[in-house]
Amino acid sequence: MPTIVVEVMPKAELLDPQGKAVAGALARLGKTGFTGVRIGKRFEITVDGPVTDAVLGEVRTLADEMFSNSVIEDVVGISVDGTSVDGPAVEGETIVVHGVAGETH
C-alpha cells in the first residue's frame, strides 16, 4: 500500500520549547557544534489503492486544514513513497536525516 508522508513544522519565527529543551540537552552533553534544534511532526498516511491526483488533493487539503494549523505551523513537505510531490525545494542549508524534503527557514 502506498504511503503519503506529510511533514509539519512550527513556524520559524515562533519559539519551539521542545526544540529548545533538546538544544539545551545537547549543550549540556558538550555537543557544542550545533546551534539549534527544532522539532516538527511527520504524518504517514497509508492509502487503500493508487495515489491519484484526487487522493493527493484530498491529502493536501487535510494537511492544510487538519494536520497543521496555519496560525502556528507550516506544511513543509508532502511526498509519496519517498518522492517529494509538494513543499519547498531542497536548498541544502538544512539536511533532514531520513527525511524527504529539506526546509530552509
Next chain:
Amino acid sequence: MRIGVITFPGSLDDRDAQRAIDLAGAEPVALWHGDHSLNGVDAIVLPGGFSYGDYLRCGAIAAHSPIMSEVIDAAKAGMPVLGICNGFQMLTEAHLLPGGLVRNDHGNFICRDQVLRVENASTAWTNEFETNAEIIIPLKNGEGGFIASPDELKRIEGEGQVVFRYLGVNPNGSMNDIAGVSNARGNVVGLMPHPEHATEPGFGPDTAAAMRSGIDGLAFFTSAVRALAAV
C-alpha cells in the same frame, strides 16, 4: 435561560461549568460532542480539559467533532459561546477566534491564581465587569501561550478583541500578555484561565480578603444571562 456545556472525550471541567451556570441563575444543559443537536440552548460553554489527550494539537480533534458544525453555525448567528482553556484552544482551531495557543515558553505546566485585567467589558461574557477591572481567576495549563501574526495582533488590539490581559506575571509567554480574546462581534470569547473555578465562596482562588474567597468568575456567566435577557 438555558446554557449548554459540551462534554468531549477528555473534558474535565464540564461539571464545574454546569455548576457555575446554575450559580449564575441559568439552567445548565449537558451536551455531547457526538450529537448534532444543541438541544435548543441559548448559549454554549466549551469546557476545559484534555480532549483527545491533546493529541495532534490541543483542541484540534475536538474542533472537528460532529456538534462543532452546529456550534460554528450558532456562533456565526450571534449565540454567546465561551471557550475555557481547552475550549479556547478548540475555538481557535475552529477559526471562530483569532490566533493560536502553543506550549508555554518555559515548557512547564502552570497552576496559579492569576490576576487579569478586563480589557473589553462589552462582550457577551464580560458585560457585568467594569472596563480595566482587575480580577483573580485560576489558571492551569501547559499550552497557553497565545500567538498571532504581527498583522493579526495589531488588528485585534486595535479592534478591541483583546478581552483579558495577564497582570503581574506573564505565565506562559503569551504575546502582549493576552489571556483571552473575542470575535469581532463579541459573542464568542475564549480565555486560558478558568472562571468556573471562581464562582463560589470557599472554593475559589485566594484573595486579599480571605483564603479561597474569590468569585470573580461568576460575572462571566451572569454577563451571558444579561446578554441573553437583552436580546
